[in-house]
Amino acid sequence: MDLLGKLGGELVGVLGTLWTIFPFLVGYVLVILGTLAIWRGVRRFLRPKHDFGSLKTVTFGDESSVTSNTAASVISIALIFLAWGAFTGSRLLPGFLHVPGPFVGQTEFTYAIKTPDGTTADATVTVLVYPAGAPADDPAVEAGTGIARNDSVAIQEYRSSLLRAQDNDQVTKDDGAEIVGVDGKAIAPGDSVRLGWGRVALTPKGTLNIEPSKGWQMEPIWLPAPEAVWARFIEISKEGYRNSTLAEHLGYSLFRVIVGFVLGAIIGIPLGYAMGLSDWFRGWFDPIVEFMRPVPPLALIPLVIIWAGIGETGKIILLFLAALWIMAIGARSGVSGVRISKVHAAYSLGASKWQIMRHVIIPNSLPEIFTAARVAMGVCWGTVVAAELVAAEKGAGMMIMVASKFQSTDIVLMGIILIGLIGFGIDLLMRWAERVLVPWKGKG
Amino acid sequence: MTGLTIDHLSMRFDLPNGQAVQALKDVSLDLKAGELMSVLGPSGCGKTTLLNIVAGFLAPTDGKVILNGKTVRGPGAERGMVFQQGALFEWMSVRENVGFGPSMKGMNKAKKKEIVDHLLDVVGLRDFKEKAVYELSGGMQQRVALARCLANDPDVILMDEPLGALDALTREKMQGLVLKLWKETGKTIILITHSVEEALLLGERLVVMAPRPGRIHREYNLPFAEMGVNKDLREVKKHPDFAKTREEILSMIWDMEEEIMGRTEKA
Numbered sequence: 001m002d003l004l005g006k007l008g009g010e011l012v013g014v015l016g017t018l019w020t021i022f023p024f025l026v027g028y029v030l031v032i033l034g035t036l037a038i039w040r041g042v043r044r045f046l047r048p049k050h051d052f053g054s055l056k057t058v059t060f061g062d063e064s065s066v067t068s069n070t071a072a073s074v075i076s077i078a079l080i081f082l083a084w085g086a087f088t089g090s091r092l093l094p095g096f097l098h099v100p101g102p103f104v105g106q107t108e109f110t111y112a113i114k115t116p117d118g119t120t121a122d123a124t125v126t127v128l129v130y131p132a133g134a135p136a137d138d139p140a141v142e143a144g145t146g147i148a149r150n151d152s153v154a155i156q157e158y159r160s161s162l163l164r165a166q167d168n169d170q171v172t173k174d175d176g177a178e179i180v181g182v183d184g185k186a187i188a189p190g191d192s193v194r195l196g197w198g199r200v201a202l203t204p205k206g207t208l209n210i211e212p213s214k215g216w217q218m219e220p221i222w223l224p225a226p227e228a229v230w231a232r233f234i235e236i237s238k239e240g241y242r243n244s245t246l247a248e249h250l251g252y253s254l255f256r257v258i259v260g261f262v263l264g265a266i267i268g269i270p271l272g273y274a275m276g277l278s279d280w281f282r283g284w285f286d287p288i289v290e291f292m293r294p295v296p297p298l299a300l301i302p303l304v305i306i307w308a309g310i311g312e313t314g315k316i317i318l319l320f321l322a323a324l325w326i327m328a329i330g331a332r333s334g335v336s337g338v339r340i341s342k343v344h345a346a347y348s349l350g351a352s353k354w355q356i357m358r359h360v361i362i363p364n365s366l367p368e369i370f371t372a373a374r375v376a377m378g379v380c381w382g383t384v385v386a387a388e389l390v391a392a393e394k395g396a397g398m399m400i401m402v403a404s405k406f407q408s409t410d411i412v413l414m415g416i417i418l419i420g421l422i423g424f425g426i427d428l429l430m431r432w433a434e435r436v437l438v439p440w441k442g443k444g
Numbered sequence: 445m446t447g448l449t450i451d452h453l454s455m456r457f458d459l460p461n462g463q464a465v466q467a468l469k470d471v472s473l474d475l476k477a478g479e480l481m482s483v484l485g486p487s488g489c490g491k492t493t494l495l496n497i498v499a500g501f502l503a504p505t506d507g508k509v510i511l512n513g514k515t516v517r518g519p520g521a522e523r524g525m526v527f528q529q530g531a532l533f534e535w536m537s538v539r540e541n542v543g544f545g546p547s548m549k550g551m552n553k554a555k556k557k558e559i560v561d562h563l564l565d566v567v568g569l570r571d572f573k574e575k576a577v578y579e580l581s582g583g584m585q586q587r588v589a590l591a592r593c594l595a596n597d598p599d600v601i602l603m604d605e606p607l608g609a610l611d612a613l614t615r616e617k618m619q620g621l622v623l624k625l626w627k628e629t630g631k632t633i634i635l636i637t638h639s640v641e642e643a644l645l646l647g648e649r650l651v652v653m654a655p656r657p658g659r660i661h662r663e664y665n666l667p668f669a670e671m672g673v674n675k676d677l678r679e680v681k682k683h684p685d686f687a688k689t690r691e692e693i694l695s696m697i698w699d700m701e702e703e704i705m706g707r708t709e710k711a
């Protein structure tokens with residue numbers, strides 16, 4: 001009951017967060033529909049013919065009736081980069097496309113104090129907001145001659161600063177003076193005043209908290225601009241990262257995946273065949289396979305590290321296990337999925353058992369094995385990155401893990417993009433191999 | 445002792461739930477070499493089971509099949525089989541499919557090529573030799589299946605609804621082809637169908653089976669197959685006896701189906 005209560009609380013929290021995202025989701029859907037309307041309009045304008053395709057009803061389960069619209073893909077990707085650039089103030093985009101950035105530059109505001117005898121006086125605070133890469137000193141200002149004296153402060157963009165403005169005044173806080181106004185507006189401790197360039201608050205202790213506007217753009221430490229990520233990519237591919245070149249990091253990850261996958265296939269395919277052809281093998285391995293299949297390879301990482309350490313052996317064992325069950329199950333269903341009439345036909349054409357194995361069972365199982373191989377490669381690639389996140393000296397996952405510890409978000413992003421591209425490339429390669437090697441897939 | 449003897453065959457399937465299905469009971473038939481027999485009957489009456497036993501894929505619970513004096517004890521190249529669809533090897537080209545039997549026997553390449561080329565000519569697929577089978581239409585695929593079966597030069601050809609999945613026009617053409625091949629090759633053929641018309645057109649002998657238990661209900665000797673060889677089958681269908689026999693068999697099968705329905709309703 002206690003647990004349920006806790007989980008309920010968590011759920012409320014999560015839903016609350018999601019609720020704040022909801023307007024953005026709605027906005028995104030509206031953008032999609034908007035571009036669709038524009039696209040339709042443009043097409044109708046260019047080619048005002050009646051489009052019979054639009055009369056076609058979507059048949060559920062019939063994938064061929066809906067194909068991917070290339071224009072939509074292009075717009076979708078362009079929009080992602082556009083948003084990325086706009087929210088990071090990318091130099092690749094013209095300035096008018098940027099969302100408002102943080103306030104940078106020099107500005108000033110006045111504050112008013114009131115002494116115990118009722119006199120009031122003003123002084124000016126000069127604020128210099130400097131960009132993250134170019135630290136600056138507090139600007140020099142004349143102290144002035146009144147009861148309240150002028151102050152200055154330098155603040156880095158996206159930061160705020162506390163200023164004890166009264167310390168240099170003629171009548172200080174210890175004398176009983178207090179701040180009563182900022183830029184002509186009355187202020188009490190705990191209040192704040194919004195100004196054109198940001199916000200000034202008065203703390204309960206009488207200190208000014210100066211917060212220059214942060215704008216809508218993301219700090220580079222959260223989301224670096226595309227060109228910063230690109231620059232990092234160039235830099236790291238020239239100079240390497242953590243004593244290894246970029247090619248070494250990626251090469252090690254790929255090496256682990258390929259060796260693990262190949263070993264898994266070498267053992268898994270014959271295992272699957274044995275399970276598909278012999279009830280004894282099937283009975284022997286079914287419980288093992290059915291138990292191991294739902295265990296995510298990631299859950300094996302700690303055990304593998306305990307047994308084999310963090311070296312190559314451990315990782316390859318892990319990937320071997322990740323590929324093994326998938327390949328075994330693929331080969332098993334490839335064998336048992338053979339249409340009985342094909343086997344019968346081969347028998348009545350005079351084929352021996354062995355010839356049927358060689359000319360019917362094996363080729364018939366290849367499409368399923370290829371499907372399994374595609375899945376296994378995907379799982380292996382994901383698993384290797386995760387394993388490297390946990391412990392590794394080289395590798396794509398290690399690179400982004402270390403970078404995140406140093407808050408090098410640009411390297412993290414670069415790594416994630418490279419991991420995605422390589423994963424995508426692997427899948428393309430597998431699909432190509434499938435087309436070339438088993439062209440009869442799905443044509444039975 | 446040439447010919448095929450089906451001798452008091454019975455087949456009972458024991459189901460996992462403890463019940464048993466009597467798929468065939470005491471079926472006996474004698475086929476002379478070169479005879480063409482069609483088998484007709486409502487679905488579930490044991491036609492496929494009968495064919496599978498003759499082919500050697502199933503061992504009967506009782507009785508035996510004797511071909512050319514020898515009892516059948518398993519599948520063999522002297523009994524070729526043509527299935528409804530999907531029994532071609534889609535990883536092989538048309539040529540490789542047709543050459544499958546000879547390849548398995550280890551026949552030399554030149555001789556195999558001669559056989560394959562000849563048969564592809566006979567079924568009219570010479571130009572599709574190197575195509576993948578899944579690129580062909582359903583009718584063409586069945587021609588490949590016929591050619592593949594003939595390439596092995598079997599004594600008996602067993603066909604399980606070979607034209608069942610084809611459209612009406614293609615089907616009619618294929619019926620003509622079956623008759624032509626039968627006459628040219630002189631093979632003994634057993635052809636299962638559930639089209640009464642097809643059974644009449646393609647059977648010198650026609651066996652009507654009845655279900656539960658599967659047994660032979662009636663046998664006919666018919667002149668239409670002989671009449672139809674290399675002729676327009678539509679002319680054959682206009683023969684007054686054709687229509688008469690068709691009506692007779694149709695009502696017989698109707699009665700059987702009705703009986704089945706009645707029985708299941710009561711059960």
Ligand SMILES: Nc1ncnc2c1ncn2[C@@H]1O[C@H](COP(=O)(O)OP(=O)(O)O)[C@@H](O)[C@H]1O
Binds near residue numbers: 458466486490491
């Ligand atoms: N392998 C099997 N196991 C159990 N019952 C079977 C099996 N094969 C066929 N039967 C049963 O035997 C009967 C005859 O089947 P079948 O020969 O396929 O009929 P048909 O080909 O005339 O439609 C059916 O009732 C069917 O359910």
Ligand SMILES: [Mg+2]
Binds near residue numbers: 123150165166167
């Ligand atoms: Mg001051």
